[in-house]
Amino acid sequence: DTEVTQTPKHLVMGMTNKKSLKCEQHMGHRAMYWYKQKAKKPPELMFVYSYEKLSINESVPSRFSPECPNSSLLNLHLHALQPEDSALYLCASSQGNFRGRNHTGELFFGEGSRLTVL
Amino acid sequence: DAKTTQPNSMESNEEEPVHLPCNHSTISGTDYIHWYRQLPSQGPEYVIHGLTSNVNNRMASLAIAEDRKSSTLILHRATLRDAAVYYCILRVPLPLLGLVFGKGTKLTVNP
Numbered sequence: 660d661t662e663v664t665q666t667p668k669h670l671v672m673g674m675t676n677k678k679s680l681k682c683e684q685h686m687g688h689r690a691m692y693w694y695k696q697k698a699k700k701p702p703e704l705m706f707v708y709s710y711e712k713l714s715i716n717e718s719v720p721s722r723f724s725p726e727c728p729n730s731s732l733l734n735l736h737l738h739a740l741q742p743e744d745s746a747l748y749l750c751a752s753s754q755g756n757f758r759g760r761n762h763t764g765e766l767f768f769g770e771g772s773r774l775t776v777l
Numbered sequence: 778d779a780k781t782t783q784p785n786s787m788e789s790n791e792e793e794p795v796h797l798p799c800n801h802s803t804i805s806g807t808d809y810i811h812w813y814r815q816l817p818s819q820g821p822e823y824v825i826h827g828l829t830s831n832v833n834n835r836m837a838s839l840a841i842a843e844d845r846k847s848s849t850l851i852l853h854r855a856t857l858r859d860a861a862v863y864y865c866i867l868r869v870p871l872p873l874l875g876l877v878f879g880k881g882t883k884l885t886v887n888p
Binding site for chain 1 (some may be wrong): 808813818819820821822823826862864868872875876877878879880881
């Protein structure tokens, strides 16, 4: 079982709707990530949060708005999406540094939220 | 970013060893070689990583060429559960940069 929990698992929304994807981890990780994955393609990095601050935005359209309210939670707010935004959205977390017992910098992924935009 | 090249797909038989190759001819001295896999309908999961020396863990072994321009992920006895897309990723030791995935190798395991 993954230690990164994403909700909802499935979401269908219209182009005028506002919805949010949620991600939660309780491993004490201080870095959290959003990825987008289209069918039969590799995951693409969207955002990176470090210590609750946005550190990387990979030129993602403003209709995607990330939020990190605390070190355990990461949200992705969705507004005025397009059908081509339909994809699997993956959340991941990792330690904020390479110190400590775990030196791998391993990312732990959730199972994803499958989004369909009509 | 340094890039990796992997075969699009490979096939194996159950209980046989599998060698998944990865070329990374532009690797820099500080790049770590990471492997992740993504099982169907799941998020990616960490498999193994290394810098220069060969590495073993409970999931797999990683053999790294002496010049570090290529590496091979070894699954010693493939099971049906190992059917997945395997990604070879170069990563600098800066955790906040995240992972940049290439196309990966889709491994099919035949019973």
